[in-house]
Every structure is written in C-alpha cells, then in structure tokens.
Amino acid sequence: MGPLRLLAVALTCCCWPRGSQSKTLRGSFSSAAARDAQGQSIGHFQFHGDHALLCVRINNIAVAMGKEAKLHLFQAPEWLKLQENSQDYSCHEKLAKAQLTVTMNQTEHNMTVSQSPSPQTWHVLYADKYTCRAAEEAPPEEDVPFEMVLLNPDAEGNPLDHFSAEESGLHEFFFLLVLVYFVITCISAQSLWQALKKGGPMHTVLKVLTTALLLQAGSAFANYIHFSSYSRDGLGVPWMGSLAEFFDIASQIQMLYLLLSLCMGWTIVRMKKAQSRPLQWDSTPASTGTAVVIVLTQSVLLLWEQFEGTGHHSSHSHHNLAGILLLILKVCLALSLGCGLYQIITVERSTLKREFYITFAKGCILWFLCHPSFACISVIFNDYQRDKVITIGVILCQAVAMVILYRLFLSHSLYWEVSSLSSVTLPLTIASGHKSRPHF
Incomplete structure (x- = not known):
C-alpha cells in the first residue's frame, strides 16, 4: 500500500x-447549564445590513415564563473582553453588559438587530432567574426546547439570507x-x-x-x-x-x-x-x-x-x-x-x-x-x-x-x-x- x-x-x-456552523439552531435552554457557565452559550452570527433578524420559537412558554428566561446578545468586542476578564465580573455584572436582551414571554419572538457601520459578530447567551443564584438551590430539571433562526437581508432587503x-x-x-x-x-x-x-x-x-x-x-x-x-x-x-x-x-x-x-x-x-x-x-x-x-x-x-x-x-x-x-x-x-x-x-x-x-x-x-x-x-x-x-x-x-x-x-x-x-x-x-x- x-x-x-x-x-x-x-x-x-x-x-x-x-x-460551516448552521444558522438554524435547535436545542434546549437549560437552567443547569446556564448556572454552571454563568450563561448558556447558544451561538454566534455576523449580522449585516439594516434588517437583520433573530427569530426564536419555543414550545413550552409556561416553563420559560416561570423561569424568567432571557436571551442576552453581546457584540464581539464586549464578548471578548468578558471572556478575557471573566474573574473581574460577577454573574449579574456579566449579564448586564449585554447590548440587547430578549425576554422569552412569547411562543415566537422576532427581533431586528441594530447594526454598526460594518458587519458585526453577535454572541447569544441564555440565562434565567436561576443562573446567578447560589449553587445549593437546585434549578428545575425541565428544559425549554427552542429553534432559533438567524437571518441577514437578501438583495432586496428582506431578512431571508441564512449566510453570515x-x-x-x-x-x-x-x-x-x-x-x-x-x-x-x-x-x-x-x-x-x-x-x-x-x-x-x-x-x-x-x-x-x-x-x-x-x-x-x-x-x-x-x-x-x-x-x-x-x-x-x-x-x-x-x-x-x-x-x-x-x-x-x-x-x-x-x-x-x-x-x-x-x-x-x-x-x-x-x-x-x-x-x-x-x-x-x-x-x-x-x-x-x-x-x-x-x-x-x-x-x-x-x-x-x-x-x-x-x-x-x-x-x-x-x-x-x-x-x-x-x-x-x-x-x-x-x-x-x-x-x-x-x-x-x-x-x-x-x-x-x-x-x-x-x-x-x-x-x-x-x-x-x-x-x-x-x-x-x-x-x-x-x-x-x-x-x-x-x-x-x-x-x-x-x-x-x-x-x-x-x-x-x-x-x-x-x-x-x-x-x-x-x-x-x-x-x-x-x-x-x-x-x-x-x-x-
């Protein structure tokens, strides 16, 4: 041979x-994972244009509202700063640094992402009311299944383009x-x-x-x-x-x-x-x-x-x-x-x-x-x-x-x-x- x-x-x-990493994300929001890492990392995407869209669909809305589930979006520079100096911030301070926050109180939530002059990478983090609580308080085991679609505007300006x-x-x-x-x-x-x-x-x-x-x-x-x-x-x-x-x-x-x-x-x-x-x-x-x-x-x-x-x-x-x-x-x-x-x-x-x-x-x-x-x-x-x-x-x-x-x-x-x-x-x-x- x-x-x-x-x-x-x-x-x-x-x-x-x-x-390449998919831009239609499917999984579950987990309170345990979010608490262990001070926020569950969901994914990242490079948005561009004036009509970039983040669409989140969840089935168990009652559980999500009971947990006070939220998505926190960080731009790349702030995200990198938090990763490099993670010991300098408490859990609440870290989540407060998010440029955008989405409260999971609807079955489907569409959010237009504001843009800087050039395309910018956004990191998506999940957190709820159990994320920053003491370790001895066990969060509920029930997770929240989700589907997240990340879209950029196409040639006609409509948010239909899956490519970052x-x-x-x-x-x-x-x-x-x-x-x-x-x-x-x-x-x-x-x-x-x-x-x-x-x-x-x-x-x-x-x-x-x-x-x-x-x-x-x-x-x-x-x-x-x-x-x-x-x-x-x-x-x-x-x-x-x-x-x-x-x-x-x-x-x-x-x-x-x-x-x-x-x-x-x-x-x-x-x-x-x-x-x-x-x-x-x-x-x-x-x-x-x-x-x-x-x-x-x-x-x-x-x-x-x-x-x-x-x-x-x-x-x-x-x-x-x-x-x-x-x-x-x-x-x-x-x-x-x-x-x-x-x-x-x-x-x-x-x-x-x-x-x-x-x-x-x-x-x-x-x-x-x-x-x-x-x-x-x-x-x-x-x-x-x-x-x-x-x-x-x-x-x-x-x-x-x-x-x-x-x-x-x-x-x-x-x-x-x-x-x-x-x-x-x-x-x-x-x-x-x-x-x-x-x-x-």
Whole structure:
C-alpha cells in the first residue's frame, strides 16, 4: 500500500472535518447549564445590513415564563473582553453588559438587530432567574426546547439570507467553480483520456495530476451542494461540507507528494549522474523517504488544525499554531524547491529542458506560496472578509497551478510520442533497464 493510501485511511479514521456552523439552531435552554457557565452559550452570527433578524420559537412558554428566561446578545468586542476578564465580573455584572436582551414571554419572538457601520459578530447567551443564584438551590430539571433562526437581508432587503457576513458570496463562488470544472472537463476529457491510454514517460505524472484535480473538483461540488441546501434552511448538508474538506486535504497531500518526488528525484539524479545522461524520475530511498517525511509532517499539521478549527474551510485558516506552522512549512518548501530548480536551470544547456524546468518551477512555487501570500494580503481586509479572501484566493491559485502543470506535462508527453530525439532531450525519460516508479 502506497504512502498516500495510508494517509487517506488515517484521515478517514482519525478525523472527519466539520462543515460551516448552521444558522438554524435547535436545542434546549437549560437552567443547569446556564448556572454552571454563568450563561448558556447558544451561538454566534455576523449580522449585516439594516434588517437583520433573530427569530426564536419555543414550545413550552409556561416553563420559560416561570423561569424568567432571557436571551442576552453581546457584540464581539464586549464578548471578548468578558471572556478575557471573566474573574473581574460577577454573574449579574456579566449579564448586564449585554447590548440587547430578549425576554422569552412569547411562543415566537422576532427581533431586528441594530447594526454598526460594518458587519458585526453577535454572541447569544441564555440565562434565567436561576443562573446567578447560589449553587445549593437546585434549578428545575425541565428544559425549554427552542429553534432559533438567524437571518441577514437578501438583495432586496428582506431578512431571508441564512449566510453570515463571513460566508456571503461563497455559494456563488462554488457554483461558478463547478461550472468552470464542467466546461474544462467537456473540452479536455477526450484528449486527456487518450494521453493516459497511450502511456509514456509522463503517464504517472498525468495520472496523479488527474487524481488531484478530480479531488479538487469533488471538493468544489460537495461545497456547492452543502451551501445550496444551507441557503434554503440554514442547516445545509454537514456531511457534504465534511466531505469537501476531506477531498481538499487529500488533494493537497497528493500534490505535495508529486512535487516533492519530482524535485527530489531530479536533484538527486543530477548529483549522481553525468550531465549527458537524461534526467529521470527515480524512486530512490532518499527521494521517496524525504517526500514521505514531509507529507507526513503536513498531514499531522492538517489533522491538528482540523481538531482545533471551528469553521468551514478550516484547512485554509491560520488562526492557530498548526495553521501558522503550515504556512511556514509551505514557504520553506517553496524556497527549497525553488533553489534546487534554479540550480538546475542555470547550468542546463538544452533550451527545451530549461523551458520545461522554468514552467514547472512557476507551477510549483505558485502552489506553495499562494496560501502564505493570501494570508498576508488578507490583513488589509476587514475581519469578516479575511477568511473568504484566503479561501477563494487559495482555491483559484491552486487550480491555476494544476492547469500549468497539466499543460506542461501533456504537451511534453505528445512531443515525446512524435519526436525521435525525446530519449535524449526531455526530462522524465525512461532509461533502459530502469523499472522503478513511485506508487501513489
């Protein structure tokens, strides 16, 4: 079993990434939970526009009124201040800091949320008359089931949009991305299939690139299905969001192993063999071992980030230590592989080979540096826009990098097929008697 298959099994067994948090919340208001935490945390939402709406429906209104049940809404700055200095406030002082309070005295309560000039995150907290009482006084065990719908205004100003400010636009983006993938598939599928059937020295590379691209397309399609459902009911299809995350991570691992295998193989072959010998993709213990170690390192960081992440596309976030280490790893890989390819390019006399390596270096560096670059660029945007900028930018740049590599290897595969000089002029040629190939 190849290293990528082992990683796929590990990802499936150890981690099932989370999709975006639903904005139709269902559960129970619990007096015991509220007293233990000085307020039961219900959820948060980024409201925007002039007609944002919070709608709460409860069935057992008599119990809610008997408990004097209330919802307390805190804006993000005040909420963060309370969390950081929780010991400085008593229970009553903490609840008094809420910017908005909703008394649960109706079966359905609709409240318009006032807005600041820019979208603002609001945190919802449940409390009742037992929340701040002494611990020895046991609250009633009966909970109050509820359904809470959080809505932003749509294009016509009506409160019907389930997407928070940080998620708005992602549905349309994934629709366009799926459409582009479909059009490209219709145009290129036949020629690609013919190239794969003919074999040749580029066969393994094209096969791996095809797998990575299919995983990226599958991730986009799963995201589109999830967000399409999400736009209607605020719940979506969580397992589709999780599947999208899994496909995206698997594609990153596949591409990383491919790029490392190529670069390490070329570098090691060049050091060991004379310049007149054709370059090969050698599956030596050194090149394979280095690639596997780096792939395992990235996989561990991705798993770590997934366990700590809370939002959609957590594999593109950099809000925790694992995310920062991933960015550093990608920068180091780009610098290392870039330097190795530069050394090959500067001493290469063949124009064909030099152009091959230059184009490959562009796709390779774009793949590794797009994430760190957009993480830096996102700093100039507002908080609610940063994750969207990183997610959209990284997905598009990685797709472009794969297209660059596809065109490169496919064109050289065709050239190898018709050129009698290919055995001495092209990289990735097959040396006589050389049977070793990496397994994916």
